[in-house]
Amino acid sequence: MSSYQQYIDLFNAQRALIDEHAAPVLNAQREAAAEVLQRVGLSRPKDYTHVDPEALLAADYSLNLSRYAVPTDRSDLFTCAVPELSTSVHYLVNEQLVSHSREGDDGVFSGSLREFALRYPDIAARYYNRLAMHDEAPYDVRTQSTNVTAHRPLGEAALNTLLCQDGFVLYVPDGVVVERPIQLISLLRAVEDFMACQRILIIMGEGAKASVLICDHASQLRDCKLLSLQVTEIFCAPYSSLDFYELEEHHADCRRLSSVYVEQHEGSSAAVGQYALTAGQTRNRVFIDLLGHDADTHLYGLCIADRDQQVDNITYIRHRAPKCHSDELFKYVLDEEARGSFVGRILVQEGADKTDAHQTDRNLILTPQCHMVARPELEIYADDVKCSHGATTGQLDPVALFYMRTRGIPEAEARLLLMFAFMGDVIDGIRIDPLKDRLKHLVEKRFRGELTQCRTCAIKK
Amino acid sequence: MSLLEIHNLHASAAGKEILRGIDLTINPGEVHAVMGPNGAGKSTLSAILTGNPQYEVTQGEILYKGRNLLEMKPEERAWEGIFLSFQYPVEIPGVSMVNFMRTAVNAQREYRGLPALTATEFLRLMREKRAVVQLDNKLANRSVNEGFSGGEKKRNEIFQMAILEPTLSILDETDSGLDVDALRIVSEGVNRLKSAERSSIVITHYQKLLEYVQPQFVHIVYRGRIVKSGGPELGDRIFAEGFDWVKQEFEG
Numbered sequence: 001m002s003s004y005q006q007y008i009d010l011f012n013a014q015r016a017l018i019d020e021h022a023a024p025v026l027n028a029q030r031e032a033a034a035e036v037l038q039r040v041g042l043s044r045p046k047d048y049t050h051v052d053p054e055a056l057l058a059a060d061y062s063l064n065l066s067r068y069a070v071p072t073d074r075s076d077l078f079t080c081a082v083p084e085l086s087t088s089v090h091y092l093v094n095e096q097l098v099s100h101s102r103e104g105d106d107g108v109f110s111g112s113l114r115e116f117a118l119r120y121p122d123i124a125a126r127y128y129n130r131l132a133m134h135d136e137a138p139y140d141v142r143t144q145s146t147n148v149t150a151h152r153p154l155g156e157a158a159l160n161t162l163l164c165q166d167g168f169v170l171y172v173p174d175g176v177v178v179e180r181p182i183q184l185i186s187l188l189r190a191v192e193d194f195m196a197c198q199r200i201l202i203i204m205g206e207g208a209k210a211s212v213l214i215c216d217h218a219s220q221l222r223d224c225k226l227l228s229l230q231v232t233e234i235f236c237a238p239y240s241s242l243d244f245y246e247l248e249e250h251h252a253d254c255r256r257l258s259s260v261y262v263e264q265h266e267g268s269s270a271a272v273g274q275y276a277l278t279a280g281q282t283r284n285r286v287f288i289d290l291l292g293h294d295a296d297t298h299l300y301g302l303c304i305a306d307r308d309q310q311v312d313n314i315t316y317i318r319h320r321a322p323k324c325h326s327d328e329l330f331k332y333v334l335d336e337e338a339r340g341s342f343v344g345r346i347l348v349q350e351g352a353d354k355t356d357a358h359q360t361d362r363n364l365i366l367t368p369q370c371h372m373v374a375r376p377e378l379e380i381y382a383d384d385v386k387c388s389h390g391a392t393t394g395q396l397d398p399v400a401l402f403y404m405r406t407r408g409i410p411e412a413e414a415r416l417l418l419m420f421a422f423m424g425d426v427i428d429g430i431r432i433d434p435l436k437d438r439l440k441h442l443v444e445k446r447f448r449g450e451l452t453q454c455r456t457c458a459i460k461k
Numbered sequence: 462m463s464l465l466e467i468h469n470l471h472a473s474a475a476g477k478e479i480l481r482g483i484d485l486t487i488n489p490g491e492v493h494a495v496m497g498p499n500g501a502g503k504s505t506l507s508a509i510l511t512g513n514p515q516y517e518v519t520q521g522e523i524l525y526k527g528r529n530l531l532e533m534k535p536e537e538r539a540w541e542g543i544f545l546s547f548q549y550p551v552e553i554p555g556v557s558m559v560n561f562m563r564t565a566v567n568a569q570r571e572y573r574g575l576p577a578l579t580a581t582e583f584l585r586l587m588r589e590k591r592a593v594v595q596l597d598n599k600l601a602n603r604s605v606n607e608g609f610s611g612g613e614k615k616r617n618e619i620f621q622m623a624i625l626e627p628t629l630s631i632l633d634e635t636d637s638g639l640d641v642d643a644l645r646i647v648s649e650g651v652n653r654l655k656s657a658e659r660s661s662i663v664i665t666h667y668q669k670l671l672e673y674v675q676p677q678f679v680h681i682v683y684r685g686r687i688v689k690s691g692g693p694e695l696g697d698r699i700f701a702e703g704f705d706w707v708k709q710e711f712e713g
Binding site: 398399402403404405406407408410411413417418420422424425 | 511512513514515534535536538539540543544545547550551552553554555556560561562564565566568569572604621625
């Protein structure tokens, strides 16, 4: 029996309780989610990926379906000091927003998904779960080319939809520019094995502009397993611009199954960054659909893993309209017995002429025990396109190491400098300068083994 | 006490024997030129002296300031004052010259029990030494050797040497690929470091550098051995007649 069955059973038994603490827009999707989950099941690792969602979800996690308040005051939990980012900060504990939702005179809403769905059911219904569930891609691709599994909705995303009760929403109406970056500090916190169904919805109106930074942390009060089952849906209306960066700063006992869906219309620009600084077992999936001409995408990823950590990044960029540009860059540094996997698929659909798509994956493996799989996949069905991909996996340059040592730089320090330099371009891709500086600092600390948590967030346990 | 004593040094790389019994003694304040045809083992000698892990010492010993040099890590040798100006300086993308040199200087200072330089002190030092080799400020702000021309790389080596103030500097064909002006700048940089305590090994094929730095001793390396040693007049003869007579003498 697949491990999803226990969640279907739970849903059938607790349906009233789940619905009671959520909004009708969310509840309306649950039946369909159950059907999808039963039809497609949960993902299993391929021979080129490591994390096994089916196995991870087999454990008996507790959930907080009754929405018991997290027994902490927000001011107890966080003292966030990111003055130079001057962000407006929201706090999510498990899947529950513990800060107040904000609604500006300009119509920008940032805050609880539940509240948003109750207050604006029409808008919420128009966007919620549209990408996660309808990933079947009814577009016209030559039949022999379709990889059926890649187009199916994901069981993990359906499971999130089945049980999700709250989350975070950013809604930016047409023409509104949100100047200050919005930061969401998301904390996993439990005293027993726990699963959080986190949901994020970002709706960018025409010509709207915003940037969002999510910091994922975990506070492990006892020895227990924490699973973050996360779905993020992002809509970029024509000529909107969004920066979406997510920093994972979990610990070795955390599991993370994340699916990010981005839909971009003409002339929109999106930067998506996935930075795994500390992970236990992480599987990030990013789907980006370029639906309108002249859309522009930058997808960045960074992974630093050691011990027996596993990080899979599975990305899929679909060029479905002409003259779009996508630039993808992922970098891994694996140490000790860490395992990593990068699967990067770019599909250029027929008619998506003048596509300009580039993908780069570079990896450093520091010990013979590490394992890295890189799998670039380009499928091109248009004639007039510019596409490239490159994947390399190697070790630190021994000649550079020696050169540095002859100048008196100790070997360990020389290795650090080289690893840090290796990550340089992926960090430089960040379009928020203070975040760039901060990530540099965090990456350096991580390489030095000094990172226990994102200091600037200063989470008190 | 001699600064450096090499006794019967044998070394190999990738299983191939390159040095076959080098003997050399260098006292404080001396400048030694090492010459020899290509493939004789000159660069291998500099690699061994700096601890390049690609080379293996199979026999012999090296004493530096009375200590067993071969037991010291490359960085420790640097802290003790050994510096190699690389024949082919290495590009390190993403590591800025400033960060690179500050890390190097402060590691050396820590070893010597000195406090780390502050950012201001370090930048002043950079500025001062940059002037010595007329290295463009723009280069100093770039990644180590990345996008530098051949001449700029060599000047950058001397710039690093000026900052680290080594006791034993080894110049491995620092003059090759330099135009006359750059050669003068590099030589002046080298001469400025000369003192009664500091010594140098200058590996070269060209007369010009030796005219500038004026070694007291000239050694000819051939087939992994020093086959002839003498004063500056030996250098003059090599430049006039080439190496053939040395080879004949050695083989005959």
